[in-house]
Amino acid sequence: MSNSSAHTALSVNVNKVALVRNTRHLGIPSVARAATLCLQAGAQGITVHPRPDARHIRPDDVTELSALLKAWPDREFNIEGNPFQNLMDFVRQCRPQQCTFVPDGEDQFTSDHGWNLAQDGERLRPLIQEAQSLGVRVSLFMDPVPESMALAKAVGADRVELYTETFASAFGQPNFQEVFEQFVQTGRAAAAINLGVNAGHDLNRDNLTTFLRGCPMVQEVSIGHALVADALELGYAATVQDYLRCIDAAFTTGA
Numbered sequence: 001m002s003n004s005s006a007h008t009a010l011s012v013n014v015n016k017v018a019l020v021r022n023t024r025h026l027g028i029p030s031v032a033r034a035a036t037l038c039l040q041a042g043a044q045g046i047t048v049h050p051r052p053d054a055r056h057i058r059p060d061d062v063t064e065l066s067a068l069l070k071a072w073p074d075r076e077f078n079i080e081g082n083p084f085q086n087l088m089d090f091v092r093q094c095r096p097q098q099c100t101f102v103p104d105g106e107d108q109f110t111s112d113h114g115w116n117l118a119q120d121g122e123r124l125r126p127l128i129q130e131a132q133s134l135g136v137r138v139s140l141f142m143d144p145v146p147e148s149m150a151l152a153k154a155v156g157a158d159r160v161e162l163y164t165e166t167f168a169s170a171f172g173q174p175n176f177q178e179v180f181e182q183f184v185q186t187g188r189a190a191a192a193i194n195l196g197v198n199a200g201h202d203l204n205r206d207n208l209t210t211f212l213r214g215c216p217m218v219q220e221v222s223i224g225h226a227l228v229a230d231a232l233e234l235g236y237a238a239t240v241q242d243y244l245r246c247i248d249a250a251f252t253t254g255a
């Protein structure tokens with residue numbers, strides 16, 4: 001993946017564009033057009049989470065975006081989901097650059113926890129191997145627990161995605177440093193065993209630079225909800241460029 005930023009790639013999650021599109025039978029706002037505008041603005045990837053209830057991203061969206069991204073060979077397609085539900089069909093069909101295994105239930109409001117690898121690691125191992133045999137990088141959605149990084153590595157994951165909701169909720173709060181330190185230590189634990197690190201959930205223009213300054217090992221942030229909300233005000237291009245600026249600021253001294 002090309003990365004205009006010093007270190008960390010931005011993957012735009014377009015779930016919420018699909019959510020608005022699904023409230024009428026008019027096909028607008030277009031998910032494909034949103035993705036194109038974000039890529040044209042410099043986003044290094046597109047992320048989708050085709051949940052089983054198709055509340056937002058639908059199978060046709062995944063197929064269309066997979067084809068669209070073929071025209072952007074230096075960008076990445078990341079498909080998220082539960083591999084014990086519908087994710088693997090999309091992985092087999094589309095062979096994205098990356099898939100992210102998320103332990104969500106079918107009717108979950110949103111993603112709100114990482115994997116319990118002591119419980120599920122051995123069941124995940126063959127699915128990780130299958131995805132990798134198709135040339136797809138595998139990232140495991142994980143809570144910020146340093147001790148769990150060794151297990152993620154042991155079951156064969158290429159990367160982990162740090163679930164950043166607790167970071168975002170603590171941002172600006174009295175307990176922030178204590179919460180953030182968990183992420184810093186977890187990122188360092190992963191990097192120490194050559195396990196790649198992604199991050200996502202509730203990241204935004206206010207908290208992103210701080211997060212990456214503390215966790216410079218993060219290779220990719222996937223951001224959707226706040227970015228799409230910002231784009232409703234600023235447009236996709238200006239919004240993506242502002243998020244890229246927030247990323248670059250984390251790696252620029254004195255910024």
Ligand SMILES: CC(=O)[C@@H](O)[C@H](O)COP(=O)(O)O
Pocket residue numbers: 013015016048049051080102109110111141200201222224
């Ligand atoms: C895994 C994660 O934290 C998000 O990528 C997820 O896609 C959010 O899902 P919703 O957009 O359905 O809230």
Ligand SMILES: NCC(=O)COP(=O)(O)O
Pocket residue numbers: 013047161199200201202203222223224225226227
């Ligand atoms: N993996 C996180 C993601 O893709 C988007 O999460 P959010 O920014 O919508 O909270």
